[in-house]
Amino acid sequence: MKENIAAVSRWVIVLVGIPAAMYLGKTFLVTFFVAIVLAMVFSPVKDWLINKGLSRGWAVAACTVLLLLFFAGMGGLLYYQVSLLAQDLPQMEQKASEIFNSAQQYVDRRFGIAPDEQTEKASQVVSNMGTYAAVFFGSFTSTLANFLLMFAYFVLLLSHRREIEIFILRCVEPGRKELAHDLIYEARDTASQYVWGMLKDIAALAVIYCIGFLIGGIKYPILLAVIAALFSFLPYIGNIIGGGLAAVLAALSGDPSAFLIVVGVMTIAQLIENYALSPLLVGNAVGLNPMFSIVSIIVLGGIWGIGGAIVALPLTGILRVIFKFSPHTLPVVELMGDDAS
Template identity: 30%
Template sequence: MHTSPLVKTIQILLLFFLVFAGLYIAKPFLVPLALAGIIAMLFLPLNRWMEKKGIGRGVSILLCILILVSVIIGILAILTWQIAGFTEDMSQMQAYISKMATNVAEMIQTKFGISLKKQQEILKQQQSSGAGGAGKMAMTVMSSSMSMMVDTVLVLVYIFLLMYSRNHLKQFILKLVPNEQKEKTLTIIHDGTKVAQQYLSGLAMMIGMLWVMYGIGFSIVGVENALFFAVICGLLEIVPFVGNITGTGLTLIGALSQGGDTAMIIGILLTYGTVQFLQTYILEPLVVGSQVKINPLFTIIVIVVGELVWGIPGMILAIPLVGIVKIIFDNVTALKPYGFLIGEEKKKNAGIIDKIKGWFNKS
């Protein structure tokens, strides 16, 4: 029976709706599992290298997890050390925030005719209505902290089990497909794993370079706790487009609260522009590469959808997961048009970055 194009389109849209609804409902289960899967792919080369050196699989996986935990603890230690420096400037920051609040109140009085006394009454009413919720807020914070700790342990357990059982899982996938499709399935598994590995390892290298560049730039313009803001700006690059703007905005707020003048603000903006130029035209093409070949439109779309479905973890996982999905689309005949849709357009003329990459490849 022939299916009309309209019916087929409706069926596809319904399928997408059900998939996203399922992803949203299963968020508590899928987010730790997906995060563990991506990290496990990242550590597979190191794990295999250790096994070739005669180290048992279980021990080598534990060493990989230990490296991951050490890196996370190191980053948190740097942030905690830098945050401690803020306490020395706390009075200055409070004075700046108080002055800014006074200016806003005066602007509201001038523009909207709401007197300062009336504004104070409104604030008191809101504070009194929210006072009873202080206990609930404290419980929410405690609950979120406990949930984060449980998810962290769960991710580490998933990483160990996924890496330890990877051959068993691969054989299971191969048993699901016909014999004539096994070779293509192996290609999909290999290419999908390679995309995740190269994207994440390149991203980690780029974040390290951004820490150095932001740290130097912020130190030159005189930003206090420059290392803290450099680490924040670098880490937020995990979320494309949104992260760099957020990091720079936080740096500007910090500089203003420290009494930064116009020259410092201009210096921060110049640092941001210079780093973004180097990142876009040099670091990303050479270090991260175009392993996840998704066009800018769908890059933004998947980030927005990832945030709607899984929140901040969804924004972080969106790019590598869609890269893996594109590998599947490109290797399944019926799905090739969708792989083409989300992929990059082929450039006819090689740019200067492509030529530089060619020099590296030749060497």
């Protein structure tokens, strides 16, 4: 009887307690786990710099500067491109108004809903969006603080990586220390290979998008290519969101046919990415089958929002590596993995 109660209690903790703790602590946990993934990504870079003669402190500082330069470069590129787009903002607003009026007339003819009634319903939606925008703005104002905290965690994790590794090994039985050591580096390589592979994949996608948009005569090809490619970091649904946003911006800043051109370019690019770029640059770095990949994105995205969806695959891949340590969880490793892993 006691054993049954203990088993039920464990399942309650796993299925209810852990998700509840993740949700309640998401403000801290999202930032912290992003820092963990980034520290794993830059850990090989740190080792390479130390092998080249730098001290540990200077190697950590160099990795931090590289990460800062990456974010600054992406932010500067987007800011410059958006500043160019702002010059056409009045024309885009006028065109959006024309499209909205045409849509109102179509709905009136097709469904018999008068434009005044449509406007009233649209006003209700806008009012709700204003509430969401206020919430978003409140979150946005804390983004800088979270960003700085992420860098603090990143520096601390990278600086004390060796101490953390020693602590983990000391908690392991003597006969399993070698396995634990190998799994630590396998987890690091899982996160590192996935993130670096995704960055190369996104860069290649951005180049393909930009070339296609230039050939198609789309305005602001660099901005739209970067926007569409960056959303690819959000697995599965990112291409739809980024592509839709790029297509709408292209239609508003140019001819209506630009929408179809962008969709056509992205469709061709996605075929190239799915069958050539992704297998070559990313492969299956996390070792997850499609079912667990999708489930991890949905679950972590639901608990932690966009940040959770972005780090879902590397974190779940790391969790799969951790499960290899215990014989009791090896069946779960096989369940989570694909046929090739």
